[in-house]
Amino acid sequence: MKTDAVRGHLDGLLLSVLESGPLHGYAIIAAVQERSGGVLELRKGTIYPALNRLERIGLLSSAWESVGERRRRCYELTDAGRRSLATERTRWRAFTAAIGSVLEPAPAPGHAT
Template sequence: MRTDAVRGHLDGLLLAVLEPGPRHGYAIITAVQERSGGALELRTGTIYPALQRLERLGLLRSAWDAVGERRRRCYELTDDGRRALAEERTAWQEFTAAIGSVLNPARPAAGGAA
């Protein structure tokens, strides 16, 4: 899938995969890829700036987590992040309904104008 097709929806994708609970960066990338059936592949250079921006906006919070000798930053939704995710979902449903009505118009009833 084209990277530019994801751009406008990256925030919603990141918020959605963090809804079940905290994840570190690689787990976020993996979750998006798995949920999309492999259609979406995000790069670290794309998600980390977005995660940092979402954190500055108060939609995420992060903390360092130690796994053996390794430290990794884990991100989780804030209450504002959960509200933003709900808004993203509503906006997505409205958007897909509008585009769908143009790309796949309902067929007119028999005898109706074409």
């Protein structure tokens, strides 16, 4: 999979893996990779600015979690984030429908091949 294939859909991916509970950056990368069957390997340089942006616009909230001396930032969906996730899913369906109908047009029905 070409690396920047997620372009335009990153926000949805991030919001989606946070739907079932808060995660920190590394865990987000791992969750996306796992749920995509190992196909999508997001980069740290990709997600950290995105997470910051999503927090800035109010779709995520974050809190430092301390594990011993180690601290990590856990991100959580806000209510607005949850609504945005629903919107992203709608956008995704519209997107795949549009591209798909051009790329793989339905064969004319009732015509034996």
